Amino acid sequence: MGLIHIELFSTLDLVGQAPGGPDEDPEGFSFGGWQAPLLDEVSGAQVAAAYEGTDALLLGRRTYDIFAAYWPHQRGGPDDGIAALFNRVPKYVASRGRPRLSWAGSTQLGPDLAGAVRRVRERHEHVKVVGSLDLVQTLLRERLFDRLDLWVHPVVLGEGKRVFAAGAVPANLALLEPPAAGPRGTVLLRYALAAGRPATGDMSAPGRGVGREDR
Template identity: 80%
Template sequence: MGLIQAELFATLDLVGQAPGGPDEDPDGFPFGGWQAPLLDEVSGGQVGAAYQGVDALLLGRRTYDVFAAYWPHQHGGEDGVIAELFNGVPKYVASRGRPDLSWAGSSQLGPDLADAVRGVRDRHEHVAVVGSLDLLQTLLHERLVDRLDLWLHPVLLGVGKRVFAGGVVPAGLDLLAPPVASPRGTVHLRYAVTGGTPATGDMSRPDRGVPRGG
């Protein structure tokens, strides 16, 4: 069984909507492209490194349409390595409609989304979910996310879709590497989702440092 890893780009108040540009998700959201002014070589390098070893993409319909309009036309330059990867691996699309699947290697997931994603995980070693916030809520609810790559950016928006909007179930996380801050203040956090029941404690007790549960 392979690994499903979510690549998440969020503000400090955990808004993840339309980070790359104003046309990504124009449903009345006034801050499309909020991530662009905060990019630097460190965070860009972290994103590129996160995709190493990925052998499939799992995308929601809106993210797929944005990617399909951009990545097939990128060759060389700063985006060349990621373009080569994205263009070369299978793309699995979650949609209730009829998406245009002309991007090479694209296929639509079946109506039983959780079962279809389990099949994808069985066929691949390392599957990346990029953006796709609505799809992410379903995957979190079904406990189908094994790892979280989260970039927290130093900006507060107050409006927009949150990365953990309501699909999560209680679960523990293990930090896989020390957090790293980029020069512009973006912090990269990488967690493994361990499942289980989060521990609780009582800060008023003398033994408050001893957690309960597990």
């Protein structure tokens, strides 16, 4: 069975909506493109490295449409490596509608999204979920992910769709490596999904701060 990796860009208040541009997801959001002023070479290299070994993409409908309009036309450009990868690997799309999937190698997932994602995981070693916040909410709720790469940017927006929205289930995560910061203050946090539920403890008296599992 393969691994499902979620790749997300967020603010300090964990807003993940429309980091790339004002037209990406404008519904009820006035800060589209908030990530652009904070890009640097360090985070760019981290993102490129995160895609190494990818053998399938798992995307929500909105992210798929953005990618399908962009990546097939980037051959020979500055992002040629990522373009070649994204154009080559299978793309699996979560959508309740009947989208026109014109990007080569694209397949719509069925109405049983959790079951379809499990089958994708069985077929591929490293499946990447990029953006796709609505899809991510389902994966978090169903515990259908293995890794979470979260780039936290030094800005607070106070509005927008958040990474952990209503309906997120209690879960433990294990930090895979020390946090890595770029020159503009963006911090990469890499986690693995861990077993069990969050523990609780009592710090009100000496010797009582040892956590216990909240069953």
